[in-house]
Amino acid sequence: xxxxxxxxxxxxxxxxxxxxxxxxxEIASSMTEELWNVVWTTSPTRSRSVSETTNTxxxxxxxxxxxxxxxxxxxxxxxxxxAVFADLQTSKTFSIFAIGxxxxxxxxxxxxxxxxxxxxxxxxxxxxxxDKNYKDKYVAILNGSVVDSDEDEIKLLKRVYDxxxxxxxxxxxxxxxxxxxxxxxxxxxxx
Amino acid sequence: xxxxxxxxxxxxxxxxxxxxNPVLNISEKEQAKLDTGSALTVIPEELVSRLKLxxxxxxxxxxxxxxxxxxxxxxxxxxxxxxxxxxxxxxxRERPNVLVGRNVLNNTxxxxxxxxxxxxxxDP
Numbered sequence: 001x002x003x004x005x006x007x008x009x010x011x012x013x014x015x016x017x018x019x020x021x022x023x024x025x026e027i028a029s030s031m032t033e034e035l036w037n038v039v040w041t042t043s044p045t046r047s048r049s050v051s052e053t054t055n056t057x058x059x060x061x062x063x064x065x066x067x068x069x070x071x072x073x074x075x076x077x078x079x080x081x082x083a084v085f086a087d088l089q090t091s092k093t094f095s096i097f098a099i100g101x102x103x104x105x106x107x108x109x110x111x112x113x114x115x116x117x118x119x120x121x122x123x124x125x126x127x128x129x130x131d132k133n134y135k136d137k138y139v140a141i142l143n144g145s146v147v148d149s150d151e152d153e154i155k156l157l158k159r160v161y162d163x164x165x166x167x168x169x170x171x172x173x174x175x176x177x178x179x180x181x182x183x184x185x186x187x188x189x190x191x
Numbered sequence: 192x193x194x195x196x197x198x199x200x201x202x203x204x205x206x207x208x209x210x211x212n213p214v215l216n217i218s219e220k221e222q223a224k225l226d227t228g229s230a231l232t233v234i235p236e237e238l239v240s241r242l243k244l245x246x247x248x249x250x251x252x253x254x255x256x257x258x259x260x261x262x263x264x265x266x267x268x269x270x271x272x273x274x275x276x277x278x279x280x281x282x283x284r285e286r287p288n289v290l291v292g293r294n295v296l297n298n299t300x301x302x303x304x305x306x307x308x309x310x311x312x313x314d315p
Contacts, residue, residue, distance in 0.1 A: 114246045114263070154278045157247060157266060166214045171248045180251040180259060181230035183282075185290065 110168055117170035120144040128174045141170040192302075192309035193272075196222075204303060204310040208289050210234055211268035212242045213278060222288040223271060225301065225310070229292030232269065236283045239265065252282065269295060272312050 121128075121141045128134040128146070138153045139146045140160045147164070150156035153171060160169050173179070196205035208223030219238055231250070238244075246263040253259050262282040269276045269291070276295050300314040 111246070118249065154266075157278070161214055166245055168245050169247065178251060180253050182228075182253045183230060183233065183290075183292070184228040184255045185226055186255050 114168035114170060117141040117144070117168065118172075121170055121172050125174070129176065134174045136173070136175055138171055138173050141172070142167065192304065192307075192311045195305075195308040195310065196224075202308050205288070206272060206312075208291070209270040210238060210242060210289065211270070211275075212244055213266055213268050214245075215243055217242055218270075223269075223291050224288055225296060225312075226290050227293055227296055227301075229290050230294065231264075232279055232281045232292040232295050233286065233290040234267070234281050234283050235287065235289070236285050239283045242267070248280075250282070271295070274299075274312075 118141075121139070124146075128139060134146070134149055137149045137151050138156050139149045140156055141147070142160070142164060147169070148156055148160055150159070153173070157169075157171055160171070161167075193204075193206055195202035198205075204225040206223055206225070207220060209218050209220050211218040219241055221235065221238065231252070244265040244267065247266055248264045249261050250264050251259050252262050264280050264282055266278050267281055269279050269289075271291065276298060279295055299312050302311040302313070304310060
């Protein structure tokens with residue numbers, strides 16, 4: 001069972017979440033809506049919480065090749081903890097992102113998620129450098145894998161946002177040298 | 192021609208700018224200093240939260256002391272003097288205004304008339 005949860009500080013009356021699960025092709029093709037369970041936990045105060053398990057909030061469930069995206073909507077107005085899990089044994093990586101209101105993921109979660117993607121890039125950097133399909137190109141890392149690449153960074157970024165939503169993807173050029181830019185104003189100092 | 196800002200001594204070319212989240216299309220207005228000494232554009236750290244920007248990468252930044260530090264990078268649209276520069280890579284730091292670097296300025300014709308303390312940005 002794969003499980004991921006997110007705590008959202010909510011400001012509007014509704015939230016939408018996209019849950020993306022990357023799986024091997026043969027698993028993705030067999031996934032259905034019934035395999036999903038969603039737990040909404042509302043916490044008007046942190047000491048009192050109510051849980052509800054439902055999959056009735058699923059408003060769309062689409063197949064994006066290896067990535068399945070389910071979108072849920074709620075009208076809960078308090079702080080919300082969302083746990084989503086799928087009863088599949090072979091799930092690889094499981095991530096939850098907010099769409100439309102992405103900053104409702106708190107800053108720490110967002111940074112953690114971004115740093116995880118960055119760490120995945122650093123781990124596979126040598127292999128990417130040795131791969132002529134990626135060398136000297138920009139790659140986009142999401143859920144620990146290369147999801148797309150391009151010689152043009154902005155084209156790549158637009159494509160990734162179109163496909164996966166406005167999520168903390170890590171985009172980097174696969175090259176040996178380290179990129180250093182100079183900002184020579186004294187107003188910018190290293191921390 | 193626009194006047195140099197007199198808030199610093201010597202005065203500095205500074206103008207009203209607007210920074211946009213390129214996906215969510217929310218924006219914040221902020222004063223923007225033009226700085227050809229900066230390779231990248233820098234925005235105040237608090238704007239990252241207010242504009243709900245997603246980090247998209249990292250870069251090493253060498254400061255005026257020669258120190259190097261890795262920074263997260265973001266992408267924004269920037270409006271300066273009515274012209275919009277799209278998908279501009281930026282970093283953020285604790286600072287009161289935007290520092291417009293060469294990754295934006297090199298797409299403009301910038302005339303600095305320091306003798307008369309006026310400047311003009313054109314043909315962007």
